[in-house]
Amino acid sequence: MNSNSAERRTGRATAWCGFLCLAVVLSACTSAGDSRQRTTPPANSAAPSTGASVGVLPCTPSVDTLPAPPAGYRLVGKDVAVPDAPVLSAETSGEVDPAARLFAKWGLVVRAGRVVDLRVAPGWQDKARLGWGRTGTPGATATVHACTPEGGQAQWMAFVGGTWVARAACVPLIVTSNGQTDRVNVGIGTPCDKTTTP
Known part of the structure; x- marks a missing residue:
């Protein structure tokens, strides 16, 4: 006993x-709800963690540092990794914006020290929104500044956020970093048909 x-x-x-x-x-x-709420960052979070100078973009709050993109992610260009899943689950967001009726939460992984600009492709501005790192209201564009962490050990940074859509769709995103622009399709609530260009 x-x-x-x-x-x-x-x-x-x-x-x-x-x-x-x-x-x-x-x-x-x-949570999906929290990622859309505006928060007041700590007083020192506006400055990049290393090598900062006046006029440099503030660091985007990250949730993890990684030696490499995790399993289940694919590279877009050289500096960004997105989920490799054919479909990302989407749920009702509670947003008033009709282009943001559904939300698929997923982490964006960016090479440390890079600034990445993301936007929905032309023709999708009224159908989809995106955002990572507590950016506030979902928008048609987002900028993620992956400041190099103290000590410079991590090679990649993970950011919480995701994609909002008016309805389940294969959403084309344009990713620009370090002078290179790439396009990636992300299945939000439905898979992307490889034979169809959205």
């Missing part, structure tokens, strides 16, 4: 520890 009760206590303690670890990880990411 004593060993069984000790095992039950150990099991409960292990489960509680696992729950606490999960809560800490999830608290680093914002």
Whole structure:
């Protein structure tokens, strides 16, 4: 009996520890609703963490630093990685904007030290929105500044956010970084047909 009760206590303690670890990880990411709320950044977050000078874009808040893009991600150009899933799940967003009726939450991964401009492709400005790093209201364009972290160890930075759409669609995004422009299609609530150009 004593060993069984000790095992039950150990099991409960292990489960509680696992729950606490999960809560800490999830608290680093914002929910779909939180990613759309305006927040006041800490006083020092407006300045890049290293080598900053006046006139440099503020750092976009990241949720993780990585040695490489994670499994399940594909490169777009040299500096950006997006999910490789054929379909990203979309849910009702609660947004008033008709172009942002559904929301698919996904992390954007950017090479440390790069500034990336993203926008929905021409003709999609009234059908889709995007945003990462607590940018506030979803927009047709977003800029992510992946400041190099202290110590310069990480090669990639992860940002919480995603894509909003009027209805499930294969959304074309234009990604510009370091003078290079690339296009990537992302299936929001529906897969992209490889034979169809959106």
